[in-house]
Amino acid sequence: MKIATYNVNGINGRLPVLLRWLEERRPDVVCLQELKAPQEKFPESAIEAAGYEAIWLGQKSWNGVAILSRVGTPVETRRGLPGDPDEAQSRYIEAAVNGVLIGGLYLPNGNPRPGPKFEYKLRWFEQLILHAAELLATAMPVVLAGDFNVMPTELDVYKPERWHDDALFTPEVRAAFARLVAQGWTDALRTIHLDETIYTFWDYFRNAYGRNAGLRIDHLLLSPTLAPRLKDAQVDAHVRGWEKTSDHAPVWIELKSPRSAAADQPTLASANHAA
Template identity: 45%
Template sequence: MQFATWNVNSLKVRLPQVLQWLADSPVDVLALQELKLDQDKFPLEEIEAAGFRAAWYGQKTYNGVALLVRAPLTLEDVVLGIPGYDDPQRRVITATVDGVRVIGAYCVNGEAVDSEKYPYKLEWYAKLTEFVREQMAQHPQLVLMGDFNIAPADADVYDPAAWQDKVLCSVPERAAFAALLELGLTDSFRHFYPDEVAYSWWDYRMMMFRRNLGLRIDHVLISDALKARATDCVIDKVPRKWERPSDHAPVVLTVTG
């Protein structure tokens, strides 16, 4: 069974790539971020024609998240957003798939450490952490995946000196990421590849992808119960090479059973 996350940076623009990737890949559960679509604009007909079912939490311009599952799998007990947190931005969607609690998240970017959006990012992460804690208490088999907008360590950054104390790499952000791991989650890519230099996002400018100058900010975090079933986690760079690609690549976790 495969779980994947992909920030598609506009599902309207990237729908052909998503459908192609689903046709080419044996993924069973896909978390999408940055739909940039209103709730009533989601392309359900095309998704279902590709053999998938979906739940989504749409928002135009910037946000929006979705979970896709390959039929006959189903999405059960769907939760939109973070319960109890009055957040106007639609960034989280949760459902149970074949006994696994799946949380898809498009985490706040923060813009810059001196931006008013930066405190919102840290507050938002605190709310996410509490929500994940509650979910883990109810669901031993759990995966939290998405665009975290945090590179957890210098090994996840092409130029650590240039990014030091900058947004995505600042000490408070990395502490927020560490707080999620302290709940009992494991960064599945680093679990399998502790020393590999690999990125999941490359700026569109200055041929950053061709030069492999990127950041690893898309993650698949798994509970201990799911880690016991995990066999691999990879970053699929192929879609990043396609025409009109997202600036992110999918990250794919494989588990047994």
């Protein structure tokens, strides 16, 4: 099972890029962010023609999240983060797909800092941490996937010394991400690429993509029940080089089947079989 996350930076303007990538990679489940489209403007027919069912939470001009699936109808379990300090912003959607609970999220950017946008980011992060703990308590196989707007470590940012005052890299934000992961989540991309420089975002300015001056801000976190099934995690960085593309690249993981994972981890066989 392949699960991906992709900040499309405007789903209607980037639709040809999205459809091209879906045809090339054929992920089973995709979490999308920054739809930048109201609910009624989501391109449902084009997504269906590509072989995917979808649920989405739109917002005019800003934000917006969706979950696409070609392995069964996404059964929506939540629309909006519990305790969201600003429910008008469309940033979280959750669904059960093929035995896995998928939480698709777009965490606030937080700039400029200091200011109300940064304070909102910290409050939203706290609510995410609370909800993530509740998800872990269920012992279900869960993926939290999306644009977290956080570079967790200096390895995740080109020239980190230039970013210490930015809302994506401040000590408070990195500490919040560390607390989230410490609950028991597995950072899938970093687990596969332990000490590698690997990015998921390149700005449009100053030839950032050409210079590989990027950031790793798109993450897939796996619950302890699901982590033993992790087989691979990659960034389709070449998509960032396509014409009229997003400033993010798609990130995806591949999961082993529950049966295969149980064979690899016999002590976790019963938990994985439930997934």
